[in-house]
Amino acid sequence: MARAATTTDAFNAVAEARRRQILDILATGERPVNDLVRLLGLSQPQVSKHLRVLREVGAVDVRDEGRRRMYRLNAHALKPIHDWVKNYERSWSERFDRLDGVLEELEEEGDGGGDE
Amino acid sequence: MAAVTSSETAKVTLPGDEQILITREFDAPRHLVYKAWTTPELVKRWWSGNRGEMTIAEIDLRVGGAWRYVMVTDGGFEVAFHGEYREIVPNERIVSTEVYEGMPEGEALNIVTFTDKDGRTTLTVLVQHASKEARDAHINSGMETGMQEGMDLLEQVAVSLR
16 A cells, blocks of 8 residues: 555654644643643744644644634544554454453362462 | 453553553453463463464463464464563563564564452553554554454355355
8 A cells, every 4th residue: 555645644644743742732622832832842833834734634623713823633533543443452352351251260260379 | 253241341552653552450360360371271262362263372481482372263364473581570570572473574572561459450461563664564463353353254154144
């Protein structure tokens, strides 16, 4: 498969640690750019660049409130990533459900301590 | 599909670009979880989940010792993993390498911890890959297995219709 451009794919958009930090902050509520600049300790142009990438994949939405630009998370755009992890999680859950059964039997055998 | 008797689910998070963290609590004391994790004939009973049968579980549980797991899906697809033990603290912690034999160039480090809490055990598996690409490929391989499972089910349905 061809690699998608950074600006068209949610996976690539969140591949950058700073962009994930932005999403973490926005997960707690809508914020103006200035808040993000302050919380991340980056320059405004750097933050704007990351926000642009996130906007282009739909991961954040923006609206003007007076003179301020307010950003908020659009979690729906990140669903492909969620689904991807969920599938992996499901295979481990099935595995651990089996392990529960094994453990139950070991306990019934009265395997109180140490080796048999 | 096999009946699921437990409502507990594994929790998977991606704490770093190169990492996968799997967490699960068990209603059993720690030494039993450790035993089920490290005894070949017990591992064979749970490790393949609902996705097939384990044909090989070799565990040489000592630092520098090797392990190898092989499972065959119901559709006949074979997957194999192997690695080496790097650190062993009985009932507490196992550090080992892991190589998926279908992608032998990517070696991961697995750090497994067993934590005791009022007779229950919290298990964590931290998978540390060498790169983000390798980490992502690992999770995608889970997806392939999932698809494989779907194909297997389809095959069963097809056979039952004959």
